[in-house]
Amino acid sequence: MDIATRVYNHKWKIDPIVRSLIDTDFYKLLMCQSVFRNKPDTHVTFSLINRTKSIRLAELIDEGELREQLDHIRSLSLSRGESTWLRGNTFYGKRQMFRPDFMEWFENLRLPPYHLEKRDGQYELTFEGKWPEVMLWEIPALAVLMELRGRAVINDMGRFELQVLYARAMTKLWEKIERLRDVPDLRVADFGTRRRHSFLWQDWCVQAMIEGLGNKFVGTSNCLIAMRREVEAIGTNAHELPMVYSALAENDEELALAPYDVLSDWHEEHDGNLRIILPDTYGTRGFLAHAPDWLAGWTGIRIDSGDPVQGAETAIAWWKSRGEDPKKKLVIFSDGLDVDKIIELQARFGDRTRVSFGWGTLLTNDFRGLVPNDALRPFSLVCKAVAANGRPTVKLSDNPNKAMGPADEVARYKRVFGVGEQTAMDVLV
Amino acid sequence: MDIATRVYNHKWKIDPIVRSLIDTDFYKLLMCQSVFRNKPDTHVTFSLINRTKSIRLAELIDEGELREQLDHIRSLSLSRGESTWLRGNTFYGKRQMFRPDFMEWFENLRLPPYHLEKRDGQYELTFEGKWPEVMLWEIPALAVLMELRGRAVINDMGRFELQVLYARAMTKLWEKIERLRDVPDLRVADFGTRRRHSFLWQDWCVQAMIEGLGNKFVGTSNCLIAMRREVEAIGTNAHELPMVYSALAENDEELALAPYDVLSDWHEEHDGNLRIILPDTYGTRGFLAHAPDWLAGWTGIRIDSGDPVQGAETAIAWWKSRGEDPKKKLVIFSDGLDVDKIIELQARFGDRTRVSFGWGTLLTNDFRGLVPNDALRPFSLVCKAVAANGRPTVKLSDNPNKAMGPADEVARYKRVFGVGEQTAMDVLV
Numbered sequence: 038m039d040i041a042t043r044v045y046n047h048k049w050k051i052d053p054i055v056r057s058l059i060d061t062d063f064y065k066l067l068m069c070q071s072v073f074r075n076k077p078d079t080h081v082t083f084s085l086i087n088r089t090k091s092i093r094l095a096e097l098i099d100e101g102e103l104r105e106q107l108d109h110i111r112s113l114s115l116s117r118g119e120s121t122w123l124r125g126n127t128f129y130g131k132r133q134m135f136r137p138d139f140m141e142w143f144e145n146l147r148l149p150p151y152h153l154e155k156r157d158g159q160y161e162l163t164f165e166g167k168w169p170e171v172m173l174w175e176i177p178a179l180a181v182l183m184e185l186r187g188r189a190v191i192n193d194m195g196r197f198e199l200q201v202l203y204a205r206a207m208t209k210l211w212e213k214i215e216r217l218r219d220v221p222d223l224r225v226a227d228f229g230t231r232r233r234h235s236f237l238w239q240d241w242c243v244q245a246m247i248e249g250l251g252n253k254f255v256g257t258s259n260c261l262i263a264m265r266r267e268v269e270a271i272g273t274n275a276h277e278l279p280m281v282y283s284a285l286a287e288n289d290e291e292l293a294l295a296p297y298d299v300l301s302d303w304h305e306e307h308d309g310n311l312r313i314i315l316p317d318t319y320g321t322r323g324f325l326a327h328a329p330d331w332l333a334g335w336t337g338i339r340i341d342s343g344d345p346v347q348g349a350e351t352a353i354a355w356w357k358s359r360g361e362d363p364k365k366k367l368v369i370f371s372d373g374l375d376v377d378k379i380i381e382l383q384a385r386f387g388d389r390t391r392v393s394f395g396w397g398t399l400l401t402n403d404f405r406g407l408v409p410n411d412a413l414r415p416f417s418l419v420c421k422a423v424a425a426n427g428r429p430t431v432k433l434s435d436n437p438n439k440a441m442g443p444a445d446e447v448a449r450y451k452r453v454f455g456v457g458e459q460t461a462m463d464v465l466v
Numbered sequence: 467m468d469i470a471t472r473v474y475n476h477k478w479k480i481d482p483i484v485r486s487l488i489d490t491d492f493y494k495l496l497m498c499q500s501v502f503r504n505k506p507d508t509h510v511t512f513s514l515i516n517r518t519k520s521i522r523l524a525e526l527i528d529e530g531e532l533r534e535q536l537d538h539i540r541s542l543s544l545s546r547g548e549s550t551w552l553r554g555n556t557f558y559g560k561r562q563m564f565r566p567d568f569m570e571w572f573e574n575l576r577l578p579p580y581h582l583e584k585r586d587g588q589y590e591l592t593f594e595g596k597w598p599e600v601m602l603w604e605i606p607a608l609a610v611l612m613e614l615r616g617r618a619v620i621n622d623m624g625r626f627e628l629q630v631l632y633a634r635a636m637t638k639l640w641e642k643i644e645r646l647r648d649v650p651d652l653r654v655a656d657f658g659t660r661r662r663h664s665f666l667w668q669d670w671c672v673q674a675m676i677e678g679l680g681n682k683f684v685g686t687s688n689c690l691i692a693m694r695r696e697v698e699a700i701g702t703n704a705h706e707l708p709m710v711y712s713a714l715a716e717n718d719e720e721l722a723l724a725p726y727d728v729l730s731d732w733h734e735e736h737d738g739n740l741r742i743i744l745p746d747t748y749g750t751r752g753f754l755a756h757a758p759d760w761l762a763g764w765t766g767i768r769i770d771s772g773d774p775v776q777g778a779e780t781a782i783a784w785w786k787s788r789g790e791d792p793k794k795k796l797v798i799f800s801d802g803l804d805v806d807k808i809i810e811l812q813a814r815f816g817d818r819t820r821v822s823f824g825w826g827t828l829l830t831n832d833f834r835g836l837v838p839n840d841a842l843r844p845f846s847l848v849c850k851a852v853a854a855n856g857r858p859t860v861k862l863s864d865n866p867n868k869a870m871g872p873a874d875e876v877a878r879y880k881r882v883f884g885v886g887e888q889t890a891m892d893v894l895v
Contacts, residue, residue, distance in 0.1 A: 197677040201640035204633035211630040248626040 051102070053109045054177075054184045054236060058146070059119045059260035061176040062230050064272030066123070066260065067311070070139045071278070073169040075302045081171050081281060082424040085162040085178060086441070088464060089416035093158035098185045100155065106181045107151050110174075115144050122264045129269075129310045148174055168425070172277060175420040179231040182418060183402065187234055190412045205407050206234075210242060210400070213376045214249035220383050225250065225394040226271040227257035228371055229401025232415055232466060239401045243268070246400075255393065271395070273313040273339070274303060277422045280318060280432055284425035289453050297329060304331065312336045313369060317435045319454040321348060325355040333359035337367030337391070343435025344460065345370050345378070349386050363390040371395035373465055375403070398466035415466045436462045480531070482538045483613045483665060487575070488548045488689035490605040491659050493701030495552070495689065496740070499568045500707070502598040504731045510600050510710060511853040514591040514607060515870070517893060518845035522587035523611060526618045529584065535610045536580050539603075544573050551693045558698075558739045577603055597854070601706060604849040608660040611847060612831065616663055619841045634836050635663075639671060639829070642805045643678035649812050654679065654823040655700040656686035657800055658830030661844055661895060668830045672697070675829075684822065700824070702742040702768070703732060706851045709747060709861055713854040718882050726758060733760065741765045742798060746864045748883040750777060754784040762788035766796030766820070772864025773889065774799050774807070778815050792819045800824035802894055804832070827895035844895045865891045 087094060120140060128134040149166040164174040217223060233239040243262050246254040256269030263270035279296040286292035296318060312335040316324040333356060340348035353363040370382055374396045386392050404413035421441060422430050431442030431450045437459045440447060516523060549569060557563040578595040593603040620628065646652060662668040672691050675683040685698030692699035708725040715721035725747060741764040745753040762785065769777035782792040799811055803825045815821050833842035850870060851859050860871030860879045866888045869876060
């Protein structure tokens with residue numbers, strides 16, 4: 038028994054869920070640097086959205102505990118070791134990915150205030166302020182809510198019940214890893230920070246992937262875990278960039294160009310494996326059809342909504358139409374993946390293009406079926422930019438069930454981006 | 467990280483499997499006290515017998531490691547706390563179960579030498595000397611061999627593979643416990659010391675039973691675990707008593723009486739729940755048919771071989787024939803139990819007599835199906851008294867596959883005890 042550790046642990050008033058500002062997704066930091074450079078003074082609002090209404094978070098999670106966790110996050114600042122790692126590490130083969138002016142700003146950052154209210158059994162949690170600051174709330178806020186919900190369920194379980202719960206979860210993950218081990222040319226990364234069961238569990242998952250998959254495991258989106266476990270930090274960019282850029286557009290003409298403006302800014306800052314197109318914010322087909330030629334030269338496309346087979350076929354056909362060789366391109370699948378789908382997609386596209394997988398919630402939070410009433414099953418919680426400089430944001434996606442924004446604005450965006458009929462697909466996670 | 471503990475652990479030259487003289491079955495100590503009183507100078511030989519020839523222990527287990535473990539056991543002596551627990555504890559409601567003269571002897575005991583050779587891929591491991599000393603080798607010798615075999619298999623596994631192995635084993639046990647939880651009036655004890663996967667695993671199993679079964683878990687045969695986990699130590703007597711008493715008989719008449727002499731000695735020393743008949747050493751039917759009437763007054767019967775349903779029916783019929791009420795009697799099942807059989811037997815006999823279960827190998831070593839080639843499956847290893855004062859011992863049992871002894875002596879015993887046709891049953895563990 039380690040008395041000192043026990044005594045030390047008792048000193049914490051709470052058991053903090055997020056203990057580091059780099060316990061977040063790598064792409065958040067990349068996007069933050071881009072925003073810090075290109076749109077530092079944009080005023081944005083991020084808001085929590087629980088798409089799974091049946092899980093009444095405000096009844097499960099104590100408001101006081103939630104505030105304590107969020108307050109703890111506001112007390113965090115970048116540690117010297119974390120800063121050293123960000124400044125000194127090689128990301129995607131490149132040193133000094135983070136510029137000195139950004140690092141100086143980040144070292145002095147504390148996260149801005151939050152607004153929390155209960156309504157209809159749910160929490161309304163919003164963050165307002167300058168874009169580069171507010172955007173860094175997304176991942177820790179989601180991780181805190183997911184983990185507090187898990188703690189609430191686990192609270193009534195005995196010590197051995199708990200051991201068995203984790204034994205089952207470990208067994209489940211390991212059986213997935215054993216299946217993936219046999220997939221030739223597989224490249225899979227952990228994208229599961231935001232909806233993980235808990236930090237310790239995500240950390241275990243990553244270590245299990247390192248041991249079980251060897252070099253088929255290419256890294257994790259979580260910077261803290263990448264640092265500690267000495268693996269690659271993985272990620273590029275996300276929907277919030279086109280959503281905010283689009284909200285800032287003054288008219289329909291500007292709106293139609295906004296998603297390309299995002300990538301034009303990105304093009305100036307990054308090359309190689311960081312040039313990954315996320316085409317689905319306002320419909321993949323229209324986006325690619327109207328894309329400038331320099332985008333066809335980018336390294337790859339990330340498929341994050343809609344039917345992934347169709348998405349990849351669309352990408353491959355587009356590259357061909359622009360005279361590019363799909364075999365030299367990279368398709369990253371990242372939407373609702375689990376082992377069956379990974380194996381199917383690898384088999385289908387593995388010899389037609391380069392394929393990679395960002396495996397999220399069903400890697401780090403597949404507690405389905407492990408407790409009565411399935412009370413630990415993952416659910417669809419997001420935290421999105423909902424407004425920029427006072428204007429609402431809109432997301433259409435390739436799946437109308439993932440769309441968001443005011444109805445009139447959604448209609449306008451559909452018109453501007455020429456989005457027709459879409460197929461609705463269930464959003465599990 | 468607990469540095470001191472790690473450094474301390476590095477000080478061990480080996481990782482000892484048996485670290486206490488009371489890491490043994492309670493009935494061994496009860497029998498030892500009886501032998502110490504009644505037959506202290508009998509010279510016996512105990513010998514290891516691996517009934518599962520396909521598992522070639524001498525190829526799996528390094529001889530040097532085996533010797534180190536056995537030598538370590540020879541260095542053990544009763545600690546002050548262990549002695550205090552044996553002297554001060556209440557066993558089966560009785561204080562001072564162990565007499566002062568026995569305790570004084572036990573406190574000064576070191577286990578006698580062993581003889582170890584390799585032959586045909588197996589170890590020949592024998593212990594010779596005074597019965598009260600030699601008999602205490604049985605359980606630690608078996609536990610060491612079982613655990614070294616497990617370590618040999620586990621040696622090539624990675625850290626996460628190991629975590630998952632134990633995760634699966636925990637899950638498997640917990641699912642058994644969950645099934646047993648719903649069995650009304652269940653009384654089950656851990657009898658799994660000798661063929662456990664490892665000490666730590668047995669200790670985990672006992673703790674899981676405590677939490678999962680509540681008062682349906684009545685205790686463990688393992689004294690060290692009973693002491694540490696503050697549960698009842700469980701057990702009465704075993705085949706070695708009639709086997710050695712019978713070997714000492716000078717002629718057929720004495721032989722026919724020997725099994726009853728054992729219980730006559732026991733009758734003088736113990737009452738209540740310790741008066742449990744083990745009737746199968748030379749066939750249950752004959753033993754009961756010829757038993758003196760005072761034996762019918764004993765508390766119960768333990769069924770340790772043959773068809774358990776038939777064994778219990780035989781016991782119930784015998785009690786009735788002697789004017790006893792079976793509802794006041796106790797039937798203890800202890801042969802090759804697992805959950806299905808426990809549930810079946812409880813359902814069948816629960817309202818006809820008092821029922822209790824001694825759950826052994828498939829409680830503490832059910833690693834079946836958990837690694838490739840089933841290399842961790844439990845197997846049938848025993849350590850038996852094979853000779854007493856220069857004469858061979860014989861066991862017939864209610865299952866000819868469990869019989870042992872030289873062929874001519876087996877024939878003689880069958881004649882003396884009137885054992886006819888027997889049904890052979892597989893011996894899994």
